[in-house]
Amino acid sequence: MADLKRLQRMLGYQFQDEGLLVQALTHRSVGSKNNERMEFLGDAILGFEIAENLFQRHPHASEGELSRARAQLVKRETLASVARDLQLGEYLILGVGELRSGGQTRDSILSDAVEALIAAVYLDADIDSARALVRRVLKDRIASCSPREQLKDAKTRLQELLQAQGKALPVYEVVSVEGHAHEQRFMVKCVVDSLGITQSGEGSSRRKAEQQAARNVLIETGEHLS
Known part of the structure; x- marks a missing residue:
């Protein structure tokens, strides 16, 4: 030890x-x-x-x-x-x-x-x-x-933004999973057809990758992020 x-x-x-x-x-x-x-x-x-x-x-x-x-x-x-x-x-x-x-x-x-x-x-x-x-x-x-x-997480903010505009909710799709079980890297795609935006995110879990993808969508829309 x-x-x-x-x-x-x-x-x-x-x-x-x-x-x-x-x-x-x-x-x-x-x-x-x-x-x-x-x-x-x-x-x-x-x-x-x-x-x-x-x-x-x-x-x-x-x-x-x-x-x-x-x-x-x-x-x-x-x-x-x-x-x-x-x-x-x-x-x-x-x-x-x-x-x-x-x-x-x-x-x-x-x-x-x-x-x-x-x-x-x-x-x-x-x-x-x-x-x-x-x-x-x-x-x-x-x-x-x-x-x-400590604002709401990116996925929640994106959902609320789209709902406020009466637009369809985003679709998240796992593109790839790499690495061994204890050190996997997830690549996720976030598709927002109503805005014509598709962004990707990467993370050590599916949840983290989805959050990053949602954050990238928000950035592309010009949404202010702290």
Whole structure:
């Protein structure tokens, strides 16, 4: 296993019970003593800390704006990005099958480990320490997140734009899927016959590729994007 002291320095927290840290890094593919229950607890702590932080930072934001901003900060992709900043993949304890399939780079496993780490700090110390960890590892993302700018996703915006103009909805079609199961790349085409526009999008999932394609359509229509 990689040097846990180094990881603790990156987290800004020294564990009293290092066993909790090890468990937080242990995937269910290893055995029964894994981080699944910790994920559940860490998710709740993360959600509350982010919600309160946004509530205090943005007193004029509406409930909907705050909800969208929170969703942006706690979503899988954001947490996986945090995990990569911490080089967490180097510390994960995975079963042989997950190791062979590249589990240490998978967004779902990385994001779950971040949540488990938050819970581990809570169990090792207290709620204030866990919340402080959330603020440390998400500091820059929290600071740059403006609820007023967390607009609806591109697919929703495109649909609403077309509906407002009484036009037919777009059609999404998967053009190609490349790569191995754990690192696939999807190419999707978005066709808007009513506007005479066809755009493509690429991403690590069909959903991401569709969002990119919709975004490219919006850009071609001249729709303002933040």
